[in-house]
Amino acid sequence: MKILKSILLLLVTLSTAYGQVPDKNSIDQIITLSQSESHLRFLASDELRGRDTGSPEINIAARYIAESFRKSGLKPLPGADGFFQHMNLIQSYPPADGRLTLGDTSFQQGKELLVMRGAGVDLNTEIIFANYGLAEDLKGLNLKGKILVVKAGSESERDPRQFLGLIKTKQELAKDKGAVAVVELYNSPNIPWPMLINFFNKPQLIIDEGGKDELPYLWLQDAKNEQLVGFKEKKIKKASLVISDLVKKPLPSKNVLGMVEGTDAKLKNEYLLLSAHYDHVGVAQSNNPNDSIFNGARDNAVGTVAVLNAASVLGKNPPRRSVIFAAWTAEEKGLLGSAYYADHPLIPLNQTIYNLNIDGAGYNDTTLITVIGLQRTSAEEHIIEAARQYGLTATSDPAPEQGLFDRSDNVNFARKGIPAPTYSTGFTAFDQEIMKYYHQVADEPDGLNFNYLLKYFRSYALTATKIANDENRPFWTSGDKYEEAGKKLYHQ
Ligand SMILES: [Zn+2]
Incomplete structure (x- = not known):
């Protein structure tokens, strides 16, 4: 009797672990402490030297992720090179000379001026001011041959990191209208101008747009809005702009992508995107004289x-919807890998119904899972319930003023309309405990709470399972700033 009972129990266990829609039991059997710790200690090892984009070591990480996908039974995406999506990034060096002259005042590259994008020019032409330089601002304006002057960001995007995300859009709009350069007035107190100079007056990594980004795009310091007032009052009508040629060196990089096909005849045409960036910031001088490797464990x-763990669960137990697993490159260089995929998707974006991105600086509360944008999509209940099953509480962003939602890879999909929160380890504030590790050499695998992380990994996989099996697909909460983009994308 006892033997029969054991066999029955074994059969029940086996049938839930493999070949069926995964539930909590099968997730718990597949995602183990040893497997998770092993993955983590490899990816965050000193040997991988901080996985810097362009380094030889990040390619070892990419290979490791790809082979892990293979082991989990994932398939490559159509159009990819196996599990890799290659892209050309460019290391762009600031121009030796850059000068903007307005009336009798000259502004210089590396002082009051930063050339953010574009090729060398020698211009002497009319200027025109157009608010933020977005589509509605340019309506009816004739920009042909003119230098366009705009405010940085937009009405809702006031953080310098968000300004960066808007450059490509504004540059394209201006170019389409015939402008010959864009000057953006920078007045954000969030990141003071000298810090920007430090950061941007040196080589930058950008996506190779095949010459489509030749239009010069500049930031002009305007902390006191003096220039803004001048332009609004149309005091300045002409400008000259000289930029010497920028040196650009190619730097190949890659995203790692795999997929599992859904089991439901209809729902398999809808894809859930599970993603995380796998790059970090490499090796550099640090505040610790004995360590220079930024391991990027957290x-x-x-x-x-x-993502690897979720792949091992769903690869062997496909859910009703199809699932894409993505490891993005070059997040630390400006969300580049995810931006590249969002512009060159291998599955049409309007079939990609949700992106559960995962990123984080660290944690200071191991009873929590923090989800940036928790209440912004209707998958909220799945996220909360999956966390609850592991004794964790899912909470939303404790620091909305930091604009975290728009600062990780998820935003490249949100902008396209795809509901896309970011799943993070539990934190209640950007306090000492977080800053101790955030972009520090101390962010090592030693000292991680692996028991907490195990619950975290399992609840992520359970959330993904719930979303991938739900008859109803999640969408933006009514009134969200990306709701309109979502309706447009999915033709609702
Ligand atoms: Zn990150």
Whole structure:
């Protein structure tokens, strides 16, 4: 009797672990402490030297992720090179000379001026001011041959990191209208101008747009809005702009992508995108004289392992919807890998119904899972319930003023309309405990709470399972700033 009972129990266990829609039991059997710790200690090892984009070591990480996908039974995406999506990034060096002259005042590259994009020019032409330089601002304006002057960001995007995300859009709009350069007035107190100079007056990594980004795009310091007032009052009508040629060196990089096909004849045409960036910031001088390797354990080996773990669950137990698993490159260089995929998707974006991204600086509360944008999509209940099953509480962003939602890879999909929150380890504030590790050499695998992380990985996989099996697909909460983009994308 006892033997029969054991056999029955074994059969029940086996049938839930393999070949069926995964539930909590099968997730718990597949995602183990040893497997998770092993992935993490490899990806965040000193040997991988901080997984810097362009380094030889990040390619070892990419290979490791790809082979892990293979082991989990994932298939490559159509149009990819196996599990890799290659892209050309460019290391762009600031121009030796850059000068903007307005009336009798000259502004210089590296002082009051930063050339953010574009090729060398020698211009002497009319200027025109157009608010933020977005589509509605340019309506009816004749920009042909003119230098366009705009405010940085937009009405809702007031953070310098968001300004960066808007450059490509504004540059394209201006170019389409015939402008010859864009000057953006920078007045954000969030990041003071000298810090920007430090950061941007040196080589930058950008996506190779095949010459489509030749239009010069500049930031002009305007902390006191003096220039803004001048332009609004149309005091300045002409300008000259000289930029010497920018040196650009190609730097190949890659995203790692795999997929599992859904089991439902209809729902398999809809894809859930599970993603995390796998790059970090490499090797550099640090505040610790004995360490120069930024291991990036929390940021973002943890996220990468969450995706690998979810792949091992769903690869062997496909859900009703199809699922894409993505490890993005070059997040730390400006969300580049995810931006590249969003512009060159291998599955049409309007079939990609949700992106559960994972990224984080660290944690200071191991009873929590923090989801940036928790209440912004209707998958909220799945996220909360999956966390609850592991004794964790899902909470929303404790620091909305930081604009975190628009600062990780998820935003490249949100802008296209795809509901896309970011799943993070539990934190209640950007306090000492977080800053101790955030972009520090101390962000090592040693000292991680692996028991907490195990619950975190499992709840991520359970959330993904719930979303991928739900008859109803999640969408933006009514009134969200990306709701309109979503309706447009999905033709609702
Ligand atoms: Zn990160």
